[in-house]
Amino acid sequence: MLQISYHTRYWLTVSGTRLTYAHLCGKNTYMEGAEQTINPKLPRSFMTPWVLLLLKQWSLHGYLIMQHLNSMGFSEVDHPTLYKELRRLENQGFVSSExxxxxxxxxxxxxxxxxxxxxLLQGWTEVVSGYQRMINGFFDLYAQTFGFAPTPTPDPTESDDETQRG
Known part of the structure; x- marks a missing residue:
């Protein structure tokens, strides 16, 4: 079991496949928490839920999936990686193709x-939601510690440069 207490108000425990995050207020008063059992069948690649979400909206061929992934910031994913993942998902019955x-x-x-x-997508949604709460807790603690929130990283798919606008 790994327990990380990164401030008196927040703690994180990882034990086997159980992840627990809690927000404490006052003297050890449990106010809000997220306990998530991590499904060992869930894939480790964050690209997978995006692919599943795209396929929930549309039936797509690999090239269009790649274009959507690139527009969402997955520029490091190459075609062989995507097609390998699509074959894996199909072999496991999560996607079909024709x-x-x-x-x-x-x-x-x-x-x-x-x-x-x-x-599987629903399972991923629950896991990502738990991670989002943890990340929000991190930024809350950061703002309390430094007195300001960190500057957001700009979206690489958006540009304020007038020369790049149509």
Whole structure:
């Protein structure tokens, strides 16, 4: 078991696959907390929930999935990595695919989310929500410690430069 007490108001405990985060107020008064059992079947790559969420909205071929991922900041993900993940998700029953033939160009494999994939996405949503609470706690503590909130990192997909606008 690992327990991190990073301030008298916050603590984090990791024991096996159980993650507990608590916000304390006053003398050890438990005010708010998030206890999350980490599902060992959940993939470790944060790209996976994004792929599943995209496929919940649309049936897409790999190139379009890659374009969406790049626009969301996944510029380090290359095509082989994405296709390997799509094959893994399909082999495990989380996505399905079928060949789409068009009037022009070669046939392409189009991916869709399955019911099992939707369940996996829900599990990811719960885990990410727990992480979000932990991150919010970190920034709250940071602001209390330094007297100001950290400056947000600019979104690389957005630019204030007028020369790059259409």
């Amino acid at each position: 060949w789409e033939t068009g009037d022009s160009g070669p046939a392409r494999r189009v991916y869709s989310i399955t019911d099992a994939g939707e369940e």
